[in-house]
Amino acid sequence: MTERHGPRIVVIGNCQAVGTAQALRLLLPDARVETQPIAYLKRRFRDLGGFARHLRDADHVFSHFFPDGFLPGGNVLALQKQVPHLRLFPTIVFPAFHPDVVYVGDVAGLRLSKLVQGPVGPSHSAIALCAFLEGLSVEAALGLYSGAVFERLGYDRAWDEGAAYLLKSARDMQFGLEPELARWSRRGCFMHDANHPKLPVLGDIARRLAVEAALRPLDLRVEDYLPDALVDESMWPVYPEIAERYGVPAEFLFRARPVRGGPPRLLDLPAFIAESFAVYARVPRERLTAARVTAWRSDPEIRALFTSAGGA
Template sequence: MTQMFSQIEKQISKSWIQYAVEPRIAKLTGRQIRTTGPRIAVMGNCQAFGVAYAMKVMDPSATVHHFSAIGRSRFANFDVLVKTLDTYDYVFSHEFLSGHLRGPGDSAELRQRLPKVTRLPAVTFAAFHPDLIYIQDPTQPLHGFIFGPLGPYHSAIAVFAYRAGLSLEETRAMFNENVFQALGYLDIWNDAARELLETTRNEFDVDLSTDLMKWARRGVFMYSLVHPMSYVLFDLSKLMWEKVGLKPPATDFSYYQIYDLARAEIFPVYPPIAKLFGVQGGYLFKLQNHHLANDVGDFLTLPQYLAACFRTYEKEGAERLGNPRVDAWLADESTKKLLIGLARENLKAGRLPTL
């Protein structure tokens, strides 16, 4: 029966039980409630759970709830969400589109109707995964992406190669340093850092400059463009607390952290890119697995990944594989000729990476 309800509907129900029912039961039974601290709600995308978890670690006495802005509710409407979030002392929210709940209502309307909402920035960073792109599905208005072997994550090189008519071996031969150099993949860091810092500072009034330097010293801190490691979200959570006047305590988060986003797809850091940062790279693509208790999950080598991509692209049809970056490569004859030439040169030289 519970499978009928979406995550946000389950959380709304749980919230009202904890807010309105459990205190009365505790009063009648004499049971002491442990959550005597502030009530905190975190609403948003795939990063929201990690933020909520970090805030709970920072104050175990707090009631911290995660409301997902992924997928759609079956029954709950936007008015119910607003009334539910109004019961919290602090509400942090990512930007989200209308359509997650029944009836109109996006993150801007939520802030308008509930002034206590604090905007929560999402951490995006492209330097480790410059080849990762999305393919928009125009038939799906909300989070509409064409899925491949790694869910919504696609390789721009693979999409280009398929649309250019290259073979699987020629495509595999493109995953070499000379191609990455030609595409500018080895010079992304400054632009990625500037975009992250300027967006969070200008749009959210959050300064991540010190934290970014700290993360960089630890090596790779992203699983993909949009999935940071848990310590990144912990540092962001501390800044958000300071923003609303809460004092983050000294907490050894590393002892309690869980790598929630590691259950999702993980895009590899290609070896020539990893070499720039002094870390281990590879071509091992991890498939999503949100049921670790039942199965250890699976991985794809580069040849396996590319073969699975081509099967997806063959099924979808080239006309549905539009992406601005790939479209630009294909439209520019000099770029197209250069990439195809490098692919064939690498193949002839036997440069065919696997892992």
């Protein structure tokens, strides 16, 4: 491999940072690009001061927002005070194509180990979880996956609400995404699930970071040259009723992460619900928490959707 002698770039963040850094390595062939996953910062640097010292001789530092709890000494804004050339860039969260996805467990704990792991990892179906908690059978739960129910649950608002949240959060860090979101939308479904964008999205983010740092990225599409690292994460289908709404191909299979290089496990909806119920039956009831499902169960009209499906 040819040794690189260009600018030192550090990319800090969640799993999306890996793909962003990968794209920067391609677009900037002479750059020295390193990735620092926020989950490992404490293990690698002990505290904020140690991490700041590591970053001071970097030419460019690009970071997702990370809150208190990942590194003793403060969050990314405290880090930015010690590393003034750090630039924030947005995490892409967009639930419109996959509005049923929720995390279950101690979401506020900011640790994967505190989340309940389902058939395809930490992502769960809000409908399946609520159905289980309401005592429905797998067969009754399956009947809830319909366009009429999705509309009653507000899934038809996911595009407008998701776009508003994404664009505001990006503007708040001076990284407006209005042109990019319009372009991504024309590509069809640009997300693997609500929290994992496809590679062209991360390629666009990487190019923006390079250009706005006065670097000169190659003029090419990263997806033509690189594998999509997030394909190795779990993947969520686009339910047919959702696909029809947005004019994208429907998808029918849930995909778990491959293990040791083997093929991924694929589950259709009945199998996914059955395996989810089996997981929930083994988990203490107090851990089966998701804010959206809690709100549904407190709403008499929404709860009636589930109790009626169960014949109650």
